[in-house]
Amino acid sequence: MSAVLEAPAPALDPALASLVIQESALLDAWKLEEWLAMYAPVCAYWVPTEWDQASPHDTVSHIYDDRRLLETRVRRFRHAMFHAQKPPSRTVRLVTNLRAGPVPNSTLCSYEVAEFRNNRHRRYVGRATHEFEADGAGGWLISRKRFDMIDCDAVLDGISIIL
Amino acid sequence: MDMPLPTRSRLEPAEMVQEGRVHRAAYVDPAIFEMEMDRIFGRAWLYLCHESQVATPGRFFATQMGREPVIVARARDGVIRAMFNRCTHRGAKLTMDETGQAKRFVCCYHGWAFDLDGKLAEVPLPEGYGDSAYPPEDGSLDLVRVPRVENYRGFIFASLAAEGPTLAEFLGPVASSFDDMVDRAPGGLLEVAGGVSRHAYDGNWKLVIENHNDTLHPRFVHASSVAAARDQKDTVHSDGAGEVQIKQMRQNGAPAAVWESLGIWASASGHSFMGDYHTDAHMAARPAEDPVQMAYGRALEETHGVERTEEILSIQRFNTVVYPNLSFMSRFRQLRVVQPISVNRTVVTTYTFRMPLAPPEMFRDSIAFANVVNGVGSLVLTDDLETYARVQDGLASQGGDWVDVKRGMGGDANEANGTLRGQTGTSEIHLRAQFAAWRRWMTA
Structure with missing residues (x-):
């Protein structure tokens, strides 16, 4: 029996849960600027190449964006010559088994992004961890989103969407 | 009624490479792919x-x-x-x-x-x-x-053929790019570290090898990431990773005059290298007066002395391609191995190198650089991979049989180191060299 299952599960904060749902809905709706506004001024969006990867700074990642790069990533979607988004992707995200995460003010969920683009259907499946910080006005901002794909160490084709 | 079927390979390999042009069958014909595996990958280092x-x-x-x-x-x-x-x-x-x-x-x-x-x-x-x-x-x-x-110098090669030129003969003048990579490491020490980046694309293996020294494509293929990076406010928080990546994207937007003035060199074996287009000294994120850069300089001087260090750091190379399937960046310590899967499917594996005797911040920079240059979610690489797939799709069409590789033709100049130098930095000299080598392997 693993320690994880034996430990008393901390309660999931419904406010954080609804933000995870909202985050994924904004991405599906391609409301990327609104999505970016959910993130803190110091934040990270991270898709590691290794299961249980310890650091984004000593091992390569599929994606590791700090706030500055995340803004650049979002801006690129509005450029007419983003070739890898011609035709654009259609996406649906599934958030399930949502529960309290490993650190205070965090959530963990099973996460799937289904993408359809250029006659091809792809799936990105794994576990997503969201960490939050208080925004000073009674709400929360995402300080870190980490998506560990079950095939993180596989050979992958280009990923042009935000996961 | 008997209709003549369109033949996929009407030409022999020897006829597929002509002056300034290459037949599309070299990219799309499965029989040619099998022949490449036998004759090129079955014999080359x-x-x-x-x-x-x-x-x-x-x-x-x-x-x-x-x-x-x-x-x-x-x-x-x-x-x-x-x-x-x-x-x-x-x-x-x-x-x-x-x-x-x-x-x-x-x-x-x-x-x-x-x-x-x-x-x-x-x-x-x-x-x-x-x-x-x-x-x-x-x-x-x-x-x-x-x-x-x-x-x-620590890079291990093999050949499936019992006989043939030695590795030194095969590498010829591009051995100097391996020298550049090792000489830039204090103590001459390098080690593969930091995990592995892998990506795949729906296209022939030659497309990525051709693209790495193609200096004309960034302004078109990478237009979206160049513009997005240029418009980015540098006052927004970065932990260093974004800074390295954004600088690299901006460098891709260098003016045409910079690309034209770059050197591009090719050798008879089909290998090539290009000059560096980075205006910052030695690392995308760090100018020469940066404390990390200065500590690195001191570590190099301990190995080589002041004069030799200056000489080493004056070498300006970006990509080096060793035909048929290796591409590396001696100054940025990224090495890519191109693995053909089928005529229209290719896997690229990237290794990052750490310099154990250099300041640790440089390895952190290398990881960020690897993510922008070789990560599957990179703002840059994704547009390259899309382009390869479009080229492969287009070449499958019978709407034209030839690929044009004439840019800069006629202006190639002999260099003292045994290479040919392109007339300008955007010459397609590397493509002509690759296909001259391809033709030799495929016909001998």
């Missing part, structure tokens, strides 16, 4: 790994040479050998791990055990194999060795 990946006895690394799965292992005698990853009994692959530490390679099927040098050491229940002794003493059931393995 192919990069296997860096010696740091097999640093001590028992360390092994499994890879591919064209279609052939091979194990590279350092045996107890310290010698690095390459062997086919195939049990000599019934043919099972011996190891599925890409890297590891082994005492022996033991087959999962009937337990035949091979020493690190490939010798068949033990056969369980040997009496059942008949009168002759198992394992046989003549070595006839030892693992089949790759006939030639050579090491150039």
